[in-house]
Amino acid sequence: MQAIGGLLLTGAGLSMAIDAGAVKSQGGEWFGYGTLSLVVFQSGLCLMVDSLRFHILAGNASGRE
Numbered sequence: 001m002q003a004i005g006g007l008l009l010t011g012a013g014l015s016m017a018i019d020a021g022a023v024k025s026q027g028g029e030w031f032g033y034g035t036l037s038l039v040v041f042q043s044g045l046c047l048m049v050d051s052l053r054f055h056i057l058a059g060n061a062s063g064r065e
Contacts, residue, residue, distance in 0.1 A: 002054070006047030013041025 016037030024030040 002047055002051040006044045006049075006051060009040055009044030009047060011044070013037050013039075013044055016040060 014037075017034065020030045020034035020037050023033065
């Protein structure tokens with residue numbers, strides 16, 4: 001479940017960052033929205049890396065590689 005949430009947040013953050021870039025190119029207010037998009041993107045990456053770490057540790061604990 002954690003990996004799925006990470007993928008969703010990563011995709012949403014990337015989409016938001018692209019949208020913030022479009023707003024910036026049109027001369028609109030983009031800084032707050034762009035900052036929020038980077039926070040969402042980084043949160044998704046953290047969730048994905050943490051789920052991978054958990055998966056590796058769980059495999060080592062059960063004797064699998």
